[in-house]
Amino acid sequence: MNTMEKILENLDINSWVQNFNRSPLQENNPHESDAELIQIGEDNSHLLAITIDSVAEEITKGLYKDPFTMGWVTVMSNFSDLAAVGAKPLGIVVSVSIESTRSKAFCQNIAQGMSAACRKLGVFILGGDTNTTRTISLTGCAIGLVPQNKKVTRIGCKAGDFLFLSGCAGCGNAIALVHLAKLPEEYFPESSYRPIARIKEGQLIRNYATCCMDTSDGVIHTLDQLMRLNKKQFILNNNWDEILNPSASEICKSLNIPSWLLLAGVHGEFELCFTIHPKDISEFIQAAKKIDWDPVLIGEIKEGDGVKINNKDGLVAIDTAFIRNLSINASQNPQDYIKGLIDYASKLGI
Amino acid sequence: MNTMEKILENLDINSWVQNFNRSPLQENNPHESDAELIQIGEDNSHLLAITIDSVAEEITKGLYKDPFTMGWVTVMSNFSDLAAVGAKPLGIVVSVSIESTRSKAFCQNIAQGMSAACRKLGVFILGGDTNTTRTISLTGCAIGLVPQNKKVTRIGCKAGDFLFLSGCAGCGNAIALVHLAKLPEEYFPESSYRPIARIKEGQLIRNYATCCMDTSDGVIHTLDQLMRLNKKQFILNNNWDEILNPSASEICKSLNIPSWLLLAGVHGEFELCFTIHPKDISEFIQAAKKIDWDPVLIGEIKEGDGVKINNKDGLVAIDTAFIRNLSINASQNPQDYIKGLIDYASKLGI
Known part of the structure; x- marks a missing residue:
């Protein structure tokens, strides 16, 4: 069972919260x-x-x-x-x-x-x-x-809901990779990292979304947390060209690192990850168009458990608890953290 | 003229604020x-x-x-x-x-x-x-x-208003003195420093006060700021036995430091310093009694400028700008800060 307690960050939050009464x-x-x-x-x-x-x-x-x-x-x-x-x-x-x-x-x-x-x-x-x-x-x-x-919370998605990102992801982890791996600044200049909170889109999403969470800790972290809270299976498509920021992907290609790892690192960006019920899809897409916004369809919700990538050979289960906990377990050494993620992707074969 | 700009802390705040638009x-x-x-x-x-x-x-x-x-x-x-x-x-x-x-x-x-x-x-x-x-x-x-x-703000007092503290002061500076001067812990045990925010009293004060500010940076800092904002003269009585916390005063006596300096240090407590128009005094005092609260009358507001202590020989002007700025100018060395305050009190003769 993918419980909340398997994630070190959730345990840390719980250890604080247990001291406090709720309002x-x-x-x-x-x-x-x-x-x-x-x-x-x-x-x-x-x-x-x-x-x-x-x-x-x-x-x-x-x-x-x-x-x-x-x-x-x-x-x-x-x-x-x-x-x-x-x-x-x-x-x-x-x-x-x-x-x-x-x-x-x-x-x-x-x-x-x-x-x-x-x-x-x-x-x-x-x-x-x-x-x-x-x-x-x-x-x-x-x-x-x-x-x-x-109001929208992290809870409420149902099997059959479509999974969206408010925009392409990966910039946050790209800049982290460049700085932690001490790559030349021109790979991803810090001055090009100017993420924008999706305030306007959030006020549209609230009319349709069944759950929502931002990707500030990376997309995989977000999917993992939503999966645990909603007790559903989250399927992530592998349309990386649409999901990932092109400049960020370019860095991974030049370093020969699997580009989906841009979703796995803990330095995310500020996109919204949310779910829409099928009956609301067409109205939602139309409303988004009206504000010149093009949300990215990245997958779907099914009954079950876990986060899976829809790869060419079928569904590949991702050990999202390992990925999330690695960000804490290897937090003292950035090189260990990057290597840990690359080794995991290699083991997975995607 | 006692302008806001003579205080380093105000200048620092202004240097931040100048970058921002107001809502x-x-x-x-x-x-x-x-x-x-x-x-x-x-x-x-x-x-x-x-x-x-x-x-x-x-x-x-x-x-x-x-x-x-x-x-x-x-x-x-x-x-x-x-x-x-x-x-x-x-x-x-x-x-x-x-x-x-x-x-x-x-x-x-x-x-x-x-x-x-x-x-x-x-x-x-x-x-x-x-x-x-x-x-x-x-x-x-x-x-x-x-x-x-x-709503109550720091602005609004008039000449003739009475000046109050919500309770006796000096605990904050007493604990700072004990720790900075490396005195034995028993002078003022840290476990006895449990200041309480005056939430209940604030909700009563709002019916009467012409201005209010807390003493989190010390009473003299608070009086100085209110004086500059309101462009009035603030007269502080020398009824130190009522104004100062007895345990805090005791430390000063045993160290032969003027006890009013407990109001001058920058590590204040969380009392409210406020002013009441004479016509509202009796109703205010009655209302305070009803909630078992005994506010301390510490002085009065007059036309003019500056903060003065009503000493036995008459009014003594306090260079509150010097006192406030010393907390920044001598911030690198606690001993210099304490010595600076003691020297100033000695020069003043109170």
């Missing part, structure tokens, strides 16, 4: 949605969506070197969580912890990255806090509103 | 309130109050050694900001960044400190995020609701 105003249980959903007001027509997300490990590990990227991703990662529950943003507050040795220009570049990301989404920074510490840690907390009858 | 939904300007006040919903009967606050420097500098204290203060510091705008809490989300070398027990103690603080206030942790980093940084983001016509 009677909270609609979601732990793990069940990308943002917390809280009842406000008396008419209860809208829920408040709130999420908190820090950008710290990505900086410590050298994935982001440009302060503009650090600020940009802090904003985008938080609004991506709001997008995944279908919320309309109210804004974001930020807490900046930074070394005293950093220059004013460095701090201004973080601020400009945050500001540019906000302008891109049409949202606002409402306030914040600054601290002097030994290492950089940037925390955002975004809030938004979602109509009570339109 | 049309936001009711407060930068510096003007302890929590951000955001319009929500169509009837606009309530504002959403939101604040973000990290506990990091206190840990790096060795002020808190017990993980329970770290968790407790993360919760209290955030709800104290909500208290200062008169908000009723909806809950808090937390982001925990911690070294990979820390034990499970250490993390559980942080969680238990957070949980105990929430139980004390009758509030809930709604969700969170965990990260592995090189140094501990605990960030909370608390949200609440305040009726539109009851």
Whole structure:
């Protein structure tokens, strides 16, 4: 059985959560949605969506070197969580912890990255806090509103539902690969990594999706978590040319690494992964076209268990627990982590 | 002129804020309130109050050694900001960044400190995020609701208003003094430092106060900021026996340090500092009695400028800009900071 408890990250979250009482105003249980959903007001027509997300490990590990990227991703990662529950943003507050040795220009570049990301989404920074510490840690907390009858969580898909991504994936892991494997910067320049939270698409998805989660920890992580929460089988098609970002795929080809591993690494992007019931497909596709959006069909949901890739020789079961736990078990050594993923793909033969 | 720009902390905040556009939904300007006040919903009967606050420097500098204290203060510091705008809490989300070398027990103690603080206030942790980093940084983001016509900000006091604290002050600086000066723990045991955010009192204050700010950076810092924002003169009485926490005062006496310096250090507590118009005083005091609360009258507001202590020989002007900026100028060396404050008090002769 693919239970939640087989994933180290879920166990870590549970070890925190067990200490806390739940609010009677909270609609979601732990793990069940990308943002917390809280009842406000008396008419209860809208829920408040709130999420908190820090950008710290990505900086410590050298994935982001440009302060503009650090600020940009802090904003985008938080609004991506709001997008995944279908919320309309109210804004974001930020807490900046930074070394005293950093220059004013460095701090201004973080601020400009945050500001540019906000302008891109049409949202606002409402306030914040600054601290002097030994290492950089940037925390955002975004809030938004979602109509009570339109909220989307990670739970609700049924066998027969179609599986979508809001756009092609793999950029996040491409930039992680370039930095961790110390490849030349031109393979994937950091300045080209400017992911955009799918706020607008999330507000369309909420009218149709049976479940939704963002790919901030990579697509395989997302499929694994949705599979465990919904107790269904997730079939992933192998139309990699449509699923994967072309520049990211190019890196894998030149390094002779299976390109689907761009979905397996833990440094994801901020696409939405969601499911649509067959009866709603045509209306959903039409509505998406109207906002010039072309969601990517990546697979389907079946009764059963596990995540499988629909390969030319049939369905190949993926040990998604191994893949997810490797990101923690090999977290001290990036080379071990990359090698572990490549070895696993080689064993699988895809 | 005591302008906002004479304070290094205000300049630092301005250097961030200048990069950001303001939300049309936001009711407060930068510096003007302890929590951000955001319009929500169509009837606009309530504002959403939101604040973000990290506990990091206190840990790096060795002020808190017990993980329970770290968790407790993360919760209290955030709800104290909500208290200062008169908000009723909806809950808090937390982001925990911690070294990979820390034990499970250490993390559980942080969680238990957070949980105990929430139980004390009758509030809930709604969700969170965990990260592995090189140094501990605990960030909370608390949200609440305040009726539109009851909001309290840092602005609005008039000459003639009475100046209050929600309770006696000095505990925060006492524990900082003990740890920074490396005094024996029994002078002020860390386990006795369990400040409580004045949530209940904040919801009473909002019916009467003309301005309010919490003392999280120390009472003198708070008075200085309110003085600059309101362009009034703040007179502080010298009834130190009522104003200062007795255990905290005891430490100063035994070290032969002027006890009013417990108001001057930057490691404050979570009392509310607020002003009441004379016509509302008797009703306010009666209402406070009904909830078994005994606010401390500490001074009054006059036309003019500056913060002054009403000493036996008359009014003594305090160079509050020097005191506030010293906390940044001498931040690299705690001994210099403590000596700087003591030297200043000695020069002043009080």
